[in-house]
Amino acid sequence: MTRFLLPLIVAAAVANAANANEAAKAAAPKGDPAKGQAIATTVCVACHAADGNSTGPANPKLAGQHAEYLLKQMKNFKGADGKQPERVNAVMNGMIAPYDEAQMRDLAAYFSMQQQKGEQAKNRETIEKGQKLYRAGDKSKGMAACAACHGPAGAGIPAQYPRIQGQYAEYIEAQLKAFRDGTRANDPAKMMRMIAIKMTDPEIKAVADYIAGLR
Structure with a gap:
């Protein structure tokens, strides 16, 4: 099923990027x-x-x-x-x-303007689970795919969604847990909090490790 969802996710990300272009230009720090x-x-x-x-x-x-x-x-x-x-x-x-x-x-x-030196996914046992959550989310929980906002490769969309590819898995895990328990609450419209609250510790760890290896 994932292979059928991915084109839709990519299309959504592209559409988001197109809609954000003007706003991004206006908001870009000079x-x-x-x-x-x-x-x-x-x-x-x-x-x-x-x-x-x-x-x-x-x-x-x-x-x-x-x-x-x-x-x-x-x-x-x-x-x-x-x-x-x-x-x-x-x-x-x-x-x-x-x-x-x-x-x-x-x-x-x-x-x-600096070049990121990206991290690598390290847990082979959870890579498939992390990939599924990142690309397709979990429909049974009403959890959106990470790729819908951050893009198929984790590059994000300027002025809307951050680049997360290549980031430390441990840092991503810590931030998802902070969104989940409310100790981090600076996400617009509670977008990240609404997603993180639906995730278990193993799911957070799996998707964080997968994101670390994205390019």
Whole structure:
């Protein structure tokens, strides 16, 4: 059945991309990569590495991520008008606090231009299960396919859905669980929370491992 669903998923992703083109252009951060590099190589380097290819799964790979998504996350990490940040993380909330929006745009521009060094799927026993969930979801639970928004290869759609291909499996797993228990709640219209809440721990682990190997 998966082979029949995949063309529909691809078509949906293409349609989403076409509809998002104008919005993406309007929303695209027009930062200065050179200025962003100056910050990245002196501050961000400690956790994400100078080129955004972090060396450990506790910190996500930022290299090659859509600039729009990076900007949104940085803004979500930074509280405004004395309010709690939309995305709560003790480390990132403090790290991003000194930077204004122009500097965040510079960082987003810089990291988006870097080449990602992708991870690999490691669990052969769950690769088929992860692939099925990613490509077709689970109709019995009303769970949409990951590919419908993030694309068949996990490249995402700028200004709408992040690139997830090649990301650390452990980081993806942690974020899905955070969406599921509500400790991460900065997803528009609760899209990720509505999906993650329907997933078991083994399903999350399987799909996260599969995503790590996507190219």
